[in-house]
Amino acid sequence: MAFSRALVALLLALAATAVSAAGGQYEPASCDGHKVTVQNLCDHDLRLNIEPLANSKLLFSNGYLLPRGTHREFPVCAWTGRVKLYGADMVEFHLGHEGGGWYQLTPGPTKSTIPVSCTPHGKLQGHCPTAGCNRSKCFEHSVPGGNCHGVSEMKIVYCST
Structure with missing residues (x-):
């Protein structure tokens, strides 16, 4: 049975759409293991x-x-946005397609009672320290300058006081 070029093109387009829709909110797994945890x-x-x-x-x-x-891992190729939790500083970050990243913690309208930290992981290059606080120690509070490279994961950790 011979198929016309138009029919084959239509079937390929439908298959690509189905694969894209099946992925839902996540990006393809072909992004070198990039994720947000x-x-x-x-x-x-x-x-x-x-x-x-x-x-x-x-x-x-x-x-x-x-x-x-x-904990929960979310695979992404790249992601930019904010994670918010009442009682904790807001975490805003960017994870780029090629491993570039920046991140910062912004105090919320209420006093933070839940310590939070944001740490990039991967083959880090540049200025990529942990931002925020754990139970007993505070670190750099922001790294918005874009001098953080080689990031394959952004990890956000919430702790008890």
Whole structure:
């Protein structure tokens, strides 16, 4: 049975659309393992909110419940946006297609009672320290200058005080 070029092109386009739709909110796995990880080291569950920027897709729906003592990985090729949690500083970051990154923690309207840190992982080059606080120590509070390269993962960790 012979197919016309137009029919073959249409079938290929439909297959590409189906593959894209099946991916839903995540990017393809062909991005060298790039991901965003959120970890909950608090003694209670956390309800997270997200604000994607620069045409980034949702990593999770607003009001996402992250149980205590767990973490969740979200594969991405690149992502820009903010992760928000009531009682913690807002984490804003960018993870680029080629491993460039920047990140900062911005105090919220209320006093932060949940320490949070943002740490890039990968074959880091440049100025890429941990930003934020853990249970006992605070670090650089922002790295917005764009001098952080070789990033394959941004890890956000929430802790109990």
